[in-house]
Amino acid sequence: MLLVDGDINSLRAPGAPAPDPTTLxxxxxxxxxxxxxxxxxxxxxxxxxxxxHGPSAGRRHVRVSAEGNRRRMLSLCTLCLDSAVAAPHELRERMLTLPGPAGTRVPYDEPEGSLLSVLGDGISRLVARVRETSPAD
Known part of the structure; x- marks a missing residue:
């Protein structure tokens, strides 16, 4: 409710601005x-x-970028955890991207300071970030 200013119906109101993909x-x-x-x-x-994809089934070091050899420790669902072993190159293709600047696509958690940049630290950290960024009542 904090993300939609306490009014869930505002998402469906005619003429209301569409919420950004990060918020959704x-x-x-x-x-x-x-x-x-x-x-x-x-x-x-x-x-x-x-x-x-849903809840994490485990954590693993994976490469989700085609650039360089950088790996990240990520929580993975069962499907992605299996892919990390059997076909690790597929994880790059599965990485959720959102619209970025100038028509580009960026990984959902990439923009520093974005609401979702803390999701890797757990859902409780996302809740704290939402509370930090929401306007006071």
């Missing part, structure tokens, strides 16, 4: 994690390749 992704991740928590799942991490 954060809303989905937080809604899913809240639902999972209600069902007793206390997993604080989601897939670092694509948060829409």
């Amino acid at each position: 992704l954060a809303v989905i991740v937080l809604a899913r994690s809240a639902r999972n928590a209600i069902e007793g799942d206390t997993n604080n991490r989601c897939c670092g390749v694509n948060p829409l």
